[in-house]
Amino acid sequence: MNKWIKGILVYVVTLLLINFLPIFLCFSPAQELSGLQIMVNEDTREDGDDQTSGSIFHLINKRGQKRVRDTVRRWKDCDGKDGFDEKTIIFFQSPPEVEGTGFLNWSYIDITKDDDQWLYLPALRKIKRISASDKEDSFMGTDFTFDDMGDRQVEEDAHKRIGQETFENKKCYLVESTPKERDYMYSKKLVWVVDGEWIIPKVEFYDRKGRLLKHLHVKWHKVQGMWTWEGCVMKNVQTGHQTDIEVKDTKFNLGFKDTLFTQRTLRREGK
């Protein structure tokens, strides 16, 4: 009898283990994910070989006055071919004052090597070579800096998982990212990363004195099976200025050739 009871108990426990172990494992290792692993997961999320999209930037000051910047962006992941990391070309479609302005960027696998950047200025009818922008510079007068727009590498910050939180009905990891370099424009960032999807719906930016400076809310959607921005709002709580971005016509894996990301395209499409 005891043997029977023992046998049944062993069977039940084994069954429970087999059935519930994955659930257990699912929580357990994830809870052990470090802040760095979470941010690496986010950074390496599938985003295609190339992409095109249109972005409308609404710059709104604290009095509610709005300015609009309409851009088209094409991007290509070079996978290290010939030393290139990625290539990007952006054209401004409005306002009329900057319409036709083009920006070309080549970034390299070697992170010690500066990006090569060119600007086509229709008002001058020529291409100007520019130095890689200061990462703290505003991107087109918006509330984003070049670093905010994705130039910052994961390894440039120390990442610490400080908790879990449900945000917009999704389980998120809360990661505190502090810059390794001294005197960076932010003392820290708090980043919400959705578990499993590895997307960032919210970020808080703190200034050098540790005060909340800006917060970013991002709306995501899936295009061709890949997560991408649908829109976002970046608000500077200290100045009251905010930037809303509306992202449209996103398409992935169009097979862009390297020849699209050249000075020829800048010159030809500029005017």
Add this chain to the structure above:
Amino acid sequence: MPLFSPVALLIIFVTTFSPPLVLGSELGFLGLDPSKLHLKGYLKNETSLHIHSPHDVTKIKSIFHLELKYTFNNNLKLFTLGRVFWDADNDIEDDKDLESWELYMNLRLKDIDLRLGRQQVVWGEADGLRINDIINPQNFKEFILQDYIDSRIPLWMGRIDYYLGDFTFEGLIIPEFKRNRFPRGESEWEFYQPSPLPFFRLTRNNNKKPAHCLKNWEWGLRVFRFIKGWDLSVSYFYTWDDFPVFHRKIKLLPESLIPTVALSPRHHRFHVFGFTYNKVVGPLVFRGEGGYYLNKHLARSDPQDSGGFKKRDYLYYMLGCDYHMFHNMDLNLQFIQKVISHYDRYFSEDNVQNSLTFFIQTDFLHETLKPVLLVIYEANEGDFWISPKVSYDISDTIQVVLGGEFFEGGGKQSFFGQFNSNDQIYCELKYSFDY
């Protein structure tokens, strides 16, 4: 004084605010697709005031600029622009005019881009001066105060770009000749012209333009490529001098004891061998360009010369550096030098001419407020031009600019010094539109 005549205002209003309606129906009638038409332009008023007594208004210029682009498909586009102005003040010649117009077609083939029509072509790296950027002549009606995009005179030409690997080959064929435009005698911007022979009586003949024939066409070639972080180019341009040289003929007329000098402005051909480079090092962009001008006709004051000029070569080059400082602040320095070969004291120009330019710009309030300062210093005569301005974007379509043009140093014969009494402040108001 009214800024616009009522008729001009009506035309501008109709063309500015109803083009989609008007052009849409017209294009539909022509079988073209209105959705492939892009139209933009601006209305602008420029008003200047002398800062020296009697503080008179020197310019009340209203400009209407319109651009149209029709995209037939990815490989074929048609572009045209026109700019008319009306000046309520009479200091500048031709108080109403079609200031500029362009019309060209872009055709894209596999490795070739073709642009045919009336257009501007810009070569070179220098800002604020023209070494290799001499394809189009220039309008000096407002000295060099206009932006180059507005002061270059478009020409009928063909431009072909051929892409071979990392190389780009650019060819130009220019059948049309136009000379630079200069201000008329009553303009405050009339250039100082030294007397070719003091104490002689002067007569001036008309300017004689080159004949229209194949051998008089201008043409040029340029090759450029990006290699190991360097943008490099070399070029050759066989051109006509857009500045005339005054041919001199001395006569002793029986009825006069004073000899007479007859001056005939003539244009001559010369060759330019050019190069450009740029390279980024951290926050610095090093850039430069040079041109070796071969067989350029230069004016002389030697009474024993038969024609009043001699052919000489000269080297004209610029070494510059851009520095991107913190928070969108950009600084630029350029050193420019011109050296004439086989020089003697009778040439009107100095043997070696040195210039420096300094430029700084930044922005505030999310790129709505932009202060800019440009200084050009001519080292030989010690004269300089200071041009500060501040622009403010009231909205995406309305911009206001306040600035000044100050000329200091040098003598009456120096490039900037001759305009010492023309110091002025100005205000611009611009409305841009886009359909």
